Amino acid sequence: MVLRLLNSPTEENLKKMIAGEIVLSNNPGKIIRKWRKLLDIKQKELAEVLNLSPSVISDYETGRRQSPGQNFIKKLVETMIDIDKRRGGRAINSFTQILGIATDGILDIQEFTDPIELSRLIDVVKGDVFVDHDLILKRYIYGYTVIDSLRAIQTMSGADFYRLLGANVMRALFFTNVSTGRSPMVAIRVQLIKPVAVFLHGPEKVDELAVKLAKLERIPLIVSKINSIENLLKTLRNISK
DSSP states (O other): OEEEOOOOOOHHHHHHHHHHHHHHOSOHHHHHHHHHHHTTOOHHHHHHHHTOOHHHHHHHHHTSSOOOOHHHHHHHHHHHHHHHHHTTSHHHHHHHHHHHSOOTTEEEEEEEEEEEEHHHHHHHTTEEEEEOHHHHTTOEEEEEEEEEHHHHHHHSOHHHHHHHHTOOTTOEEEEESOSSSHHHHHHHHTOSSOOSEEEEESOSSOOHHHHHHHHHHTOOEEEEOOSOHHHHHHHHHTTTO
8 A cells, every 4th residue: 555645734634644544544553553663663662651551552553453443543643743742753843844845846755554675666666776785775665755856946945845855754765857966965965854765867977976975874875777757656656556
């Protein structure tokens, strides 16, 4: 299952989005686990706040316990949001930024129900790895954002563009219509929150500074050799089907 993010800036709509995905899923436990992982919350921590045994959370996530009711789902989602807010709200702020950004320049935003191995994603999009081979086997992604670099420059405000780059928790960023990859990597360099990996589509060569910055940030930098943007988008959407 792939969830297309809604275009809403509010925390309340983020809660509704998470709860809705859980309710509508054929495997709600898997969705609960996905969002708990995305928000970097341990089972024990979540159970303590909910006044439950960690085994109860585990049973829901693995499907050993019947699907939770709507009241429990609501409380669960609110609790996960509250835990993140007590830590400063870094993860939630990241997701609400994505939800609130104007869509011009964004070709696609998707969330995966199950994490995808970065190495698998590289194979699927026919990627050439520039940086960094030793990181790839250790990384998983929970979603991706595809940005049309030219359209983003023409239609998005500078503030929105930087918000978009800084709003990618455990995600891969794809940039299309790039010439060398320098501009995306320079922009990513100044963000506190970094993507799991950066993919470039369209460059004839990769700028040396882009490679250097990727190495400094320890971000895998990959060039997709898929022949068109249309086929790239189609390939990405088929990954988790």
